[in-house]
Amino acid sequence: MMSRTAEYALRAVVWLAAHPDSAVTGQALAAATQVPSDYLAKVMQSLVRAGLVDAQRGKNGGFSLVSAPEALTILDVINAVEPVRRIRNCPLGLPGHEALCPLHRSLDNIAGQLEDAYAAIRLADLLRTAGVQPLCAVAEAPHA
Amino acid sequence: MMSRTAEYALRAVVWLAAHPDSAVTGQALAAATQVPSDYLAKVMQSLVRAGLVDAQRGKNGGFSLVSAPEALTILDVINAVEPVRRIRNCPLGLPGHEALCPLHRSLDNIAGQLEDAYAAIRLADLLRTAGVQPLCAVAEAPHA
Secondary structure (H helix, E strand, O other): OOOHHHHHHHHHHHHHHHOOOOOEOHHHHHHHHOOOHHHHHHHHHHHHHOOOEEEEOOOOOEEEEOOOHHHOEHHHHHHHHOOOOOOOOOOOOOOOOOOOOHHHHHHHHHHHHHHHHHHOOEHHHHHOOOOOOOOOHHHHHHHO | OOOHHHHHHHHHHHHHHHOOOOOEOHHHHHHHHOOOHHHHHHHHHHHHHOOOEEEEOOOOOEEEEOOOHHHOEHHHHHHHHOOOOOOOOOOOOOOOOOOOOHHHHHHHHHHHHHHHHHHOOEHHHHHOOOOOOOOOHHHHHHHO
């Protein structure tokens, strides 16, 4: 299950990937992705800190992707803002019990499958689908 | 990614499944699962409301599972407390745009795979694993 923060980060990154020709201001990005601008600012900070997004100040400044959409996966974006929680140790947290019980081992296996599913989708895959806009078409509205 | 609430619900239900002979008080269940008792009380309310757990008042009262562990899956428990969020409509929420873009369609596909993975594991599967306690062995400690 994906957090709101991760979903917002993906909207922003997909938008940047679909508009590679110039940097996009935070304001324009917030409008295009329909994310509250304060919230988006925090998300973008995390993406910059993780090295996925470049932020240029000044005139013609704004956000742009550091890597090509072929080189980025959904998992990269999620890991930058809110990684899938894996269960490495007993969540009951008492010392001396390091093996996971069947419940927590099963849940961690599924969390691993979730990571794999996210890692299998590159941003480029989300741009190439024929006939459908990256992000819902409505995201173009602020530019119309 | 699983919420804390869902994980707590699973601890409780697995514990009840592993101790079918008598009803378990909220206090004993909180101790066994290491979940704060106020938090657990809310989780148990949801499980009772969903018809997964029976709550008997009075002496010898407490919580017990309504169904056999063979008839319950992890997904049933998650759905009772905090279902996997599916994306049925464009999250950008403007009217007239009902088709999902590639990003949100991909995320919803993965959410569906997550539901399938949870649905494939019955509570009984979590009890039968040889040599490991259901829930980490430490959960037995309060009874020692």
